Amino acid sequence: MKKILFIATGGTIASAKTENGLTPAITSEELLNAVPQVKNLCAVDTVQPYSLDSTNMCWKQWIHVAEIIRDSYAKYDGFVIAHGTDTLSYAAATLSYLIQKNEKPVVLTGAQKSIEVPDGDARRNLFEAFVYATDARACGTHIVFNGHVHCRHPRQKNAYKEL
Structure with missing residues (x-):
């Protein structure tokens, strides 16, 4: 069984209703608990360096995420x-x-609606991100969203493929 590191940074996928509207507040563990099928695909460890709206994410946070991946790559x-x-x-x-x-x-994945919304896209997107991450042919950096894998790798024919 493959071992995957799940890095949660916030965004709509992790947003909860607060007195100030939707705010990234759902933890990485809560996100995973909303998609229990992931446990059948792989072993998962989680880290949550941020809980930010993505408009507040910038190069500093992305460098930090790259460092987390580098430090745990092996x-x-x-x-x-x-x-x-x-x-x-x-x-x-x-x-x-x-x-x-x-x-x-x-x-990478996200959602148009919070994982708290039962008929939203968050659960599907998160599950399919793990499906792709555990595929033996997967490598490189990709976005999985709405049933598609985006960001072509040179070994792939199309810019995106359906899951």
């Missing part, structure tokens, strides 16, 4: 990052440059 078969959608593509692009010659999957 211990894991892949990495799944829960991130807000506003800067998700910027995070993926930055990480793809910061983590060179990566033979392990670094998979």
Whole structure:
């Protein structure tokens, strides 16, 4: 069974209703508990360096996430990052440059609705991120969102593929 490090950074996927509106407040463990099928795919450790709206994520946080991956690279078969959608593509692009010659999957995902919304996209996106991260052919930095894998790797034919 593959071992995956789940890195939670906040975003809508991890948002809860507060007196100030939706705010990233759901922990990495709570996110995983909302998708219990992940336990059948892999062993997961979690780390939560941030609980930020993605509009507040920038290069400093992305460098820190890359450092977390670098420091734990030998211990894991892949990495799944829960991130807000506003800067998700910027995070993926930055990480793809910061983590060179990566033979392990670094998979980012987010959601348009909180994981607390039963019929939202969060559970599906998070589950499919883990599905892709545990695929034997997966490597490099990708975004998994709405049933597609985005950010083409040179060994893949298309810019995205359906899961």
